[in-house]
């Protein structure tokens with residue numbers, strides 16, 4: 102039997118993560134939130150354990166698998182350090198598992214140390230992965246293009262967020278008092294999420310989409326000048342939103358808030374510059390089934406950015422200086438609506454799936470209904486406590502969508518489906534095994 106392609110192994114590990122310590126645990130957390138009638142009704146260490154599993158395990162492993170498999174052929178190069186190719190997978194899985202236990206099981210004094218061990222493994226995984234790709238690109242004869250700029254920015258954020266997360270988790274777990282814990286949370290959690298969501302997930306999605314959507318879906322390309330401009334805007338936006346937030350928290354000077362808003366404007370502008378030329382609202386030339394997910398994913402990205410820009414309006418209308426519900430709703434729109442839906446769409450392009458189109462329709466419906474319910478109910482919870490009574494259902498719908506998708510993908514991942522005969526013409530046929 103032929104060896105499983107590299108990305109199949111990474112995708113299988115990502116699916117195992119999301120269906121256990123990722124989304125499944127998220128559903129349990131959301132039920133607890135619903136029963137408690139407040140978002141602070143669950144342990145912050147549990148929430149953060151779920152967060153790291155989703156970002157590093159679900160999103161991170163998927164990104165690693167896709168990049169190690171697809172980037173070397175499009176750079177016309179052989180992956181540097183091929184014999185290490187499964188090490189990032191093992192280290193990341195072990196890191197996620199160790200941190201999940203260390204952060205959620207009461208282990209006394211050894212908990213923080215164990216979490217640190219998990220973070221060290223995650224750091225090793227991301228540094229090796231990023232190093233292998235950087236060296237592969239360096240040895241190729243390719244010229245730097247905008248899509249690669251996005252990819253390298255995402256790689257830097259991947260390693261950077263693991264470092265920040267390891268330090269943040271240590272400080273949270275070692276906090277001597279509730280005040281110290283809340284101060285750490287209020288100052289560093291938002292920049293960490295910025296680095297993970299806008300830095301890693303958004304930049305990688307935009308980079309991959311610029312290079313792979315034209316051949317896979319037949320969409321128009323983003324002109325290079327727009328790509329560079331978009332990259333500059335998003336890079337600056339990312340810097341402003343993360344650094345100025347810490348400045349605002351430490352100084353207490355709300356004038357930094359204006360710079361934060363400028364950061365979000367730049368993120369939205371940069372994304373629009375890159376995405377609009379694809380005209381995703383039109384039917385695509387090929388692979389319509391995957392295109393439906395990708396189209397809706399970018400719609401959710403747009404919505405999350407609009408919601409971010411409207412944050413000051415929401416604060417003014419609601420009279421709340423900080424709405425956990427509104428902020429959480431934005432984050433869910435981007436992590437589930439955009440990032441997870443991109444993963445579902447892209448996976449059906451690069452893993453052979455039987456042509457039973459109907460089997461993916463329920464996934465599309467369940468995932469988007471679940472996400473819509475979660476986002477709308479989470480915001481409603483600021484206005485009526487009744488929203489908490491039904492919010493748990495949204496998580497069950499999303500988890501069911503992921504379960505059905507995993508069941509559709511699994512035969513292909515295990516090599517039981519014949520490879521599709523058509524592949525995008527300009528993607529080389531040689532793939533890393």
Ligand code: HEM
Pocket residue numbers: 123124125127128129130131134140148149151152153155156159160290294429430432436437440441495496497499500
């Ligand atoms: C079935 C789907 C999911 C459910 C039911 C779920 C549930 C939850 C709940 C209840 C919380 C704590 C409350 C809140 O802050 O809103 C939370 C937080 C979080 N979730 Fe999820 N989640 C899901 C999917 C995801 C995915 C796909 C990602 C990432 C790709 C993700 C990343 C996060 C992060 C990073 C946090 C921590 C947020 C913070 O900084 O406070 N979640 N999730």
